[in-house]
Amino acid sequence: MRAVLYDGFGRQPEVRDVADPEPPRAGAVIRVEASGLCRSDWHGWMGHDPDIRKFPHVPGHELAGVVEAVGGDVTRWRPGDRVTTPFICACGRCPACAAGDAQVCESQTQPGFTHWGSFAEYVAIEHADVNLVRLPGSMPFPTAAGLGCRFSTAFRAVVSQGRAAAGEWVAVYGCGGVGLSAVMIAAACGARVVAVDVSPAALELAADFGAAETVLTESSPGTAAPGTTAPHGGGTRPAGTADPAERVREVTGGGAHLTVDALGSAATCGAAIESLRRRGRHVQIGLLPRAAGHPAVPMDRVIGLELEILGSHGMAAHAYPPMLAMIADGALRPERLVTRTIGLGETPDALAAMGTMGTPGVTMILPGLP
Structure with a gap:
């Protein structure tokens, strides 16, 4: 062969x-x-x-x-x-x-x-x-x-592990294959989705697949770099800050109920957790290889807001x-x-x-x- x-x-x-x-x-x-x-x-x-x-x-x-x-x-x-x-x-x-x-x-x-x-x-x-x-x-x-x-992993992460529900805000960090799958699945569950990515083209796909809001950020989420938030219905407004977590908290009125890191980096993992509202849930899909070191998780926020941190593996x-x-x-x-x-x-x-x-x-x- x-x-x-x-x-x-x-x-x-x-x-x-x-x-x-x-x-x-x-x-x-x-x-x-x-x-x-x-x-x-x-x-x-x-x-x-x-x-x-x-x-x-x-x-x-x-x-x-x-x-x-x-x-x-x-x-x-x-x-x-x-x-x-x-x-x-x-x-x-x-x-x-x-x-x-x-x-x-x-x-x-x-x-x-x-x-x-x-x-x-x-x-x-x-x-x-x-x-x-x-x-x-x-x-x-x-x-x-x-x-x-990608699709089955996102399905279990959003539906079973994340327990996405109609009317909830779901923020998806990283709009590659698994992230776009998560966007589509969360939207099908009736959730309002915020998609976060460095690529305008990926965010366009996310909007087509059901994202209500999109957040454009630089390659290192959390750094002081420009970004924009575009409503799904069209039009743009100034981002105000490059911190995607801050933008997610703003557009969701206090934070997402559920966040998904579909990319897998210390930056996206941390930003996703920072994006949650009180008693929110984070699901980690993206791989975080040992070679890159263990990410710094904002445990003070996890404790103070009683957040759930979950993994999802296929x-x-x-x-x-x-x-x-x-x-x-x-x-x-x-x-x-x-x-x-x-x-x-x-x-x-x-x-x-x-x-x-x-x-x-x-x-x-x-x-x-x-």
Whole structure:
């Protein structure tokens, strides 16, 4: 098969011909029809993920495709089934899985991190009966691929962990793929969304996806730099301050009920917490790699305002039905997040470029393209 590989952290990836994978005894091989290019893949390439230990390595963890082969212990799936999978592949046996918390499985595997991933024509998935999700026949593969990481992660963060409710203010920091997903999902829940980002183009998408307010800030939230706040209905007004937390508190009349850091930096994490009103809730989605050091959390504010700080790490396969139902009835439209499609040949340069601000929305890799 053709696959994108790199031979060391930060080394230029390239497309090569390598051996096709074999299905694990309890797993399956998926013919990849679409795979999302995610910032988590960039973190892995940069050496920020301790699970990547052997080279050469194939990244990619956000995928959809067709079952090509299954192991002898698989009972629920057969070749030809259209599927996706969470990026957290659970074992189905540990105490966390038994409690229904497969997204924090104690023996989890992750394609693109613990083993070769989906920037390839085929990928092997462990424990297929636990981890595969059947796709509706009408759902395009590029739409489905985004469900495995960014969209499902945002869904659980906003709906289950964040408990977003109609009429509440939700501030989303970072409007990449997961942030735009969070904007769309929170708006579908009836919340009023404030989107915060450094990119005017990303904020335009956020407004299209339901953000009531947008806050433009510089690359270091909290610094004294200019920004503007634009109501969704059009028009602008002076920002007054570059501090996005102050702007969020202003436009929400005292602070958001729920904040989501969908980027993952010390600056965005801190600013999101500073944006909360009393007894507000913060959900951290964006990765905060150990290599960057631990962020300074304003614990005085957490204590004084009785804030909740929550993490969110993907979503288990068994939890997909409510999300799929909202997609089926049109309340959620994840296909709108896909703004670019590329082939494997373009993927090495696209992965390397993810460290800088690029195309807003989600880039999908179609292995069938050159």
